[in-house]
Amino acid sequence: MAIRKDLTEAHDRAWDRLGRAGTWLNSAEKVSIAEETRSALACIACANRKEALTPEANVGVHNSASDLHPDWVDVIHRITTDANRLTKRWFDRVVPEVLSTEKYVETIGIIAETIAVDRFHVALGLPLRNLPIPKPGEPSRESVASAREAGAWVPMVNPDDLSDADPAAAYAMYEGRGGANIHRALSLVPACVSGFFDLDDAMYLPDAMLRRFDIEPRAISHSQIELLAARVSALNRCLY
């Protein structure tokens, strides 16, 4: 199968990022999150929860694939398999008791990149990529001074609020982006925004092309792309 070079390269970069220490998580933790994202899809407890009337039902122990704390595993499995039933009340229980806000956001970023690459392979009937071997290194622990409460569960960065107190990565994350809430969602950890939207540019469309209906850069049209995007969102019962 002849996959576009830019698409394969974006996946390569995602896997390279996954194997390296992040902002708040080390590389072993990151790869473990990816392992749990995969194991959630075959987890009996997750399947039982999905069928339960309430996501708070006691559904047993997760099929865990890592040494991560069981409460962290639960966070990963819930986001992977039952995200549309997450609530602010659940979030307030998890953060900061299980994870700091920063680690929670970085966890979401890793889950998202893993799902994007894996689901692409599943859709095409290709074997999943082997997860990377964690590389040595320490998290950068770069915080973003301008992150504020802005109507989401997690603090976000308004591009207009960036200041000298913020790291360069915070400025870089919005380059070429419109600054919609989906761009801001992970902005407490700028590397997650840059990483995820690097993938997004290759798998969906770069922001600058979204409304360029006169140019069709893919083998399917804008309308076909948007129909697929809307259907996948609807299948996941995601309002955003």
Next chain:
Amino acid sequence: MLLRGSGLHAGATFSDAAVVDRGAESGVPWGGLLLAFAEAAVANAPDLAEQRQAVMNELGENAMIDAAAVIGIFQAVVKIADATGIPLEDPKAEISSNFREELGLNAYKEE
């Protein structure tokens, strides 16, 4: 909203109903075929290979690959949106209020 925009540019009216209703016709060329592929890929359903082959036969390999890429990235986008609790931006909420109501999308938020 971008689906409607692409329709306006093409001088066509695409039906939002097909996004949530399997029986509805979208008006998008090969829309039904692509939606069936998306549904099978999201669920990793037993008919995934068949749906993939149907896209391959009618639209070609590059289209099949690009469709798989969109399915993959949006399966991830929804996790980010749901797990961070981001709100719909006010202008988008206003523009989409009618069709969100018509299609029953507001119920997603209440669940």
